[in-house]
Amino acid sequence: MLEIKNLKVKVGGKDILRGLTLDVPAGEVHAIMGPNGSGKSTLSYVLAGREGYDVTGGEVSFDGKDLLEMEADERAREGMFLAFQYPVEVPGVSNKVFLKHALNSIRKHRGQEELDAVGFLKLFRSKLKTVKMDKKLAGRELNSGFSGGEKKRNEILQMAMLEPKFAILDETDSGLDIDALKAVSDGVNALRDENRGMLVITHYQRLLDYIVPDRVHVLLDGRIVKSGGKELALELEERGYDWIRAEQGGAN
């Protein structure tokens, strides 16, 4: 479903992704772990279509389409979703109005009828329950003044509303208390099915107890250098990344 081949990306003239290859088939959840600065967020931004990145090589195919050819909003309408590591505060824009615009532009693209205020509110309320989010919070200005954990929960609320084909979660678990972690995981697990793919970026194997991945990949210096089953996450947590660096040094 998402096939990344030999992706090379420069940011401000600096090589960040240096030939990254990754294949996430439909129905699978893959995890990416890797040290700070290894390029995890860069990968997720490039996939979501943020500006400011120079793709100097490689290709990304999403559901058979050339992902990198599309504008950010087209990608979202095609079903790509990124839960941001640092969700953006947008004061003055109501969370609800924003979500209604987003949902209806995606529904329109899918050939579904746009929801009116009543239909939207019904769906909104039911999804609030799924992610256990407070109604008052959800009705405020988009992420404005939200705590770190509230912002993350709001990302999952958006994901639950928009029902993307493919979701990238960039450290959605960082800064969450246990209750929030469970709520977020429930939201994610509710979306798991054979037609959806997910990429979960995390530093903690704890999350992977809740969202059990099919594969775990290690991203180091802009490349996937090691892949394995969920036990790899445990090993990384115990041993850190130095042994992988050493393996790499040996291999090069």
Add this chain to the structure above:
Amino acid sequence: MSAQLTPLAELRATADGLWQSNGLPSPKLEAWKHTNLRALQRVESKTGGTVATEIPSEFDAKIAAPLDGFAGTLLLVDGKLNLALSVIPDGLTVVDLADAAPEQLGTIAKLDRLQDGLTARNLAQFDRGVALSVTGHDVGAIELRYVQSSEDAAMATQESRLLIELARHAELTVVERHIGAGQFVNNHVTEVDLSAGAVLKHVRVQHQDTRSFHLGKIAVRQGRDSRYESHVAQFGAAIGRCDIEVFLAEPGASCKLDGLYHGQGNQHIDNHSVIHHIANNTTSSELYKGILDDKSTGIFRGNILIYKGASGCATTQMNRNLVLSEQATVHTKPQLEIDNDDVTAAHGATVGQLDDDALFYLRSRGIDAQTAHSMLVFAFAGEVVADVPVESIQTLLKDELARRLAARTGLTVEG
């Protein structure tokens, strides 16, 4: 206050002398540094600056349909009151300045200081407008709708005047809507006199034709514990200039001046204000937000003067600008002049662009670039729109902004 004793005729003669010797304000004056009236002068010289045509006896009544939430509507055609098409609520006294007896004009020109040729010209020549007064309690909201008799009329200059007097503890909301179509010059002076405890909410929506000129001066005198709230929204005119001067003359008086302006094409929108903190414990707050697109120019200049001996005053002043085009220009000058120590004051100005991260965030959820753009502009303007007193006017401002943004992007959004 000896001016009060001077007969109006004498004042007008003096004003005429000033106008004859000064003419239109030139950019050499500090207050007119960024606003050149050459275009206006050119247009006026073609027609000799003549006063507008007679009001046609039959005028489309549709135009006077009242907005929701208003107790009354006054229709002013070419600046002249059309009584037949107006609805005047109980408790509001309306004097038509076009045919008022001299003694009814006694309070006119008491408040505005003649500072430049334009206000002098208005005082010397004004022959239309209304004086409103309230002596009881809250009358509610009234709209003054300023329209032009004909879109095709030759260039015309109108010198009109508005006087609002509120007696002790009287309350009123006045919405001036300047929506005239065609090419004309609207030189409009508003005077406000608030007695102790009076509350005036005053909205001006300026969406005149972009071929026209709007020159508006608002002078306000506030008595003890009175409250003045001004909301100026400027969307229209080739040159739209609004000057507000508030005299917080007695203790406890407070004012709030809000502004919103949106420039497109070659529009030139200029907002000036001076707030005089003359008495103790007077407070003011001011927030102007400008959105400048295309080759438009937006100007904000605000002066706050805290007089010597006026202790316990508090003031905040902010001008924020959102620049949507590289060719748009912003001039902003918030100024504080404080003559004593016992004051709390904060002021500032910002000039920025749309936040790229916010744009990307919205787009990453499937919202197209143009809608995302409009949503962020709305978000910027929302804070000042939300404070406008009558809901139907808030809606009108949002619709107007949406219409203008749609003209740019071909799209509409809900606020």
